[in-house]
Ligand SMILES: [Ca+2]
């Protein structure tokens with residue numbers, strides 16, 4: 326064998342060995358960092374978020390897939406098929422929570438929108454906007470406001486109205502009671518930032534009304550089950566204005582801290598969000614950051630950036646119609 330061939334062979338061997346090292350290391354290597362939170366009786370160092378299952382044919386497969394997921398915490402809709410009014414059964418929630426082995430047992434939070442009414446939810450009455458012009462018809466409840474132009478079928482609500490709050494919590498047929506009865510570990514409350522909409526329209530105490538709403542809901546649920554978890558999504562600025570808010574919640578979810586899809590957020594917005602979220606961390610709350618980039622470099626960057634500020638990260642499609650596992654950030 327000539328010298329050039331030996332060198333060539335050596336390079337090939339090195340490349341193969343290097344390749345093996347990479348292959349061997351990749352399953353255990355991930356960049357979720359050392360961030361973890363103690364929630365109820367478990368340690369959570371990764372989470373996932375999915376609301377619809379358009380690409381999975383059968384309900385059994387959906388349950389099996391969620392059960393097998395190794396994410397320590399999953400956020401799923403309170404309903405399997407909200408548009409068909411199909412609730413999860415307690416057995417299904419239990420199956421997903423228990424997992425298929427010790428590595429896949431998990432906390433499951435139910436997504437509930439408390440700041441907008443959704444026309445496909447069980448509480449909706451078709452007569453409220455029978456002509457579908459986005460404006461409540463005569464006879465609609467006084468808390469119902471106009472349709473959100475960005476999200477057809479979602480209507481603004483005067484969330485401080487007791488009739489709306491009674492739909493959400495406080496009685497057997499309310500949303501939160503149903504969530505408790507199904508065996509969810511907690512709730513993930515969306516459209517907290519509805520208070521900004523009403524502040525802009527002259528409701529000067531809209532923010533404190535949202536804090537009161539979440540606090541009352543939390544107190545009610547925790548009275549029924551002490552370790553029930555309450556996570557608002559977004560609206561983190563409330564914590565600076567109303568420090569008591571931090572006592573009502575166990576953590577917070579925040580979308581788009583570092584990126585808006587494949588664009589990096591402006592420094593000032595990013596820093597403000599991180600600053601406000603740090604109040605939650607200081608109070609011992611979990612911080613879950615949700616981002617929607619598709620660029621692999623940005624995906625790595627948001628996972629690392631979240632870990633750097635002491636938060637957990639999940640990257641998925643904005644439609645939340647698929648539970649993603651991102652290469653290099655696999656749940657364990
Ligand atoms: Ca109408």
Ligand SMILES: [Ca+2]
Nearest residue numbers: 370371397657
């Ligand atoms: Ca884990």
